[in-house]
Amino acid sequence: MNFKQGIVIGVANNFVEVRIENQIYSCLIKGNLKFQTAKILVGDYVKVNFKDDKNPLVESILPRFNELYRPSIANVDQVLIVSSLVNPFLSSFLLNKLLTIFNYYHLKIILIFTKIDLVTKDNEVWTKVKAYQNLNLPVIFISNVKKNGIEDLKKVFTNKLSILTGTSGVGKSSTLNSLDNNLKLWTQDISTSLNRGKHTTTKTRLYFLHDGIIADTPGFSVFQLQGLSSIDIATNFPSFTNIWQNCKFRTCLHQQEPECAIKKAVANKIISGFFYEDYCKILIEFNKINNLK
Ligand SMILES: Nc1nc2c(ncn2[C@@H]2O[C@H](COP(=O)(O)OP(=O)(O)OP(=O)(O)O)[C@@H](O)[C@H]2O)c(=O)[nH]1
Numbered sequence: 272m273n274f275k276q277g278i279v280i281g282v283a284n285n286f287v288e289v290r291i292e293n294q295i296y297s298c299l300i301k302g303n304l305k306f307q308t309a310k311i312l313v314g315d316y317v318k319v320n321f322k323d324d325k326n327p328l329v330e331s332i333l334p335r336f337n338e339l340y341r342p343s344i345a346n347v348d349q350v351l352i353v354s355s356l357v358n359p360f361l362s363s364f365l366l367n368k369l370l371t372i373f374n375y376y377h378l379k380i381i382l383i384f385t386k387i388d389l390v391t392k393d394n395e396v397w398t399k400v401k402a403y404q405n406l407n408l409p410v411i412f413i414s415n416v417k418k419n420g421i422e423d424l425k426k427v428f429t430n431k432l433s434i435l436t437g438t439s440g441v442g443k444s445s446t447l448n449s450l451d452n453n454l455k456l457w458t459q460d461i462s463t464s465l466n467r468g469k470h471t472t473t474k475t476r477l478y479f480l481h482d483g484i485i486a487d488t489p490g491f492s493v494f495q496l497q498g499l500s501s502i503d504i505a506t507n508f509p510s511f512t513n514i515w516q517n518c519k520f521r522t523c524l525h526q527q528e529p530e531c532a533i534k535k536a537v538a539n540k541i542i543s544g545f546f547y548e549d550y551c552k553i554l555i556e557f558n559k560i561n562n563l564k
Pocket residue numbers: 385386387388389413414415416437438439440441442443444445446
């Protein structure tokens with residue numbers, strides 16, 4: 272038997288692309304794996320059988336340590352959330368949604384603020400940025416124009432599988448290019464090297480640069496907190512951590528309930544007002560979508 276282990280970097284209808292020792296192979300999937308409920312995901316470690324040189328065959332999936340849906344991806348070490356400070360102006364509403372969902376998944380989060388070259392010292396964005404710095408998450412400021420902060424960024428994703436996410440126009444592609452300006456070139460090489468005719472790969476794809484892996488996952492920008500309950504939002508919202516536990520009721524949604532520790536912390540400015548305002552808006556939106564009210 273000639274087995275090798277690799278990581279799935281792209282999934283198509285009837286085959287997957289697997290990276291094994293710096294090489295990319297398109298592999299067929301063993302029949303019984305196709306019908307399993309736990310389908311192969313990007314990020315999966317798989318065992319590939321090379322007994323037939325032309326058609327390497329994925330024999331089994333190794334156990335996952337986590338998995339996300341929409342986009343589907345397995346074995347994620349950390350999430351890099353990219354937000355621009357200006358152009359477009361930092362959207363705390365979107366950022367807070369992303370933080371809520373990733374807190375819920377217990378993922379390590381790193382905040383990346385781009386376009387620092389466009390922001391003056393007296394810009395009002397700094398008030399919000401300070402509030403994010405108080406969340407005790409790693410924060411990296413970068414400029415893709417002046418190439419500031421890029422070395423710091425390289426360090427955080429070394430030896431990790433990181434998801435890069437953020438809304439349109441915040442500078443995700445520019446950031447990937449700052450990390451490695453050959454990236455675009457050789458990702459094109461990969462897709463043209465697969466001569467299996469027309470195929471539709473899912474949008475999630477892994478890129479290897481320096482000593483890390485980055486997943487490009489456009490799907491997160493439109494997420495609507497699927498899969499979470501209102502209590503999940505109330506307990507995973509950024510800046511509420513370690514405070515909501517003091518609410519009188521375990522099911523407190525921090526609205527009209529008596530003895531709410533979150534509302535008290537907002538009144539005492541321990542939690543910044545904009546966090547609570549965003550939270551209320553997100554809850555209203557969530558209830559509308561779920562037809563609860
Ligand atoms: N001044 C300045 N402009 C930047 C910076 N980063 C990105 N930009 C510009 O912002 C615009 C959007 O950047 P992209 O990298 O395409 O953003 P994106 O997040 O990949 O956008 P989508 O592909 O739509 O998701 C481009 O015009 C970039 O040149 C930065 O650090 N400073």
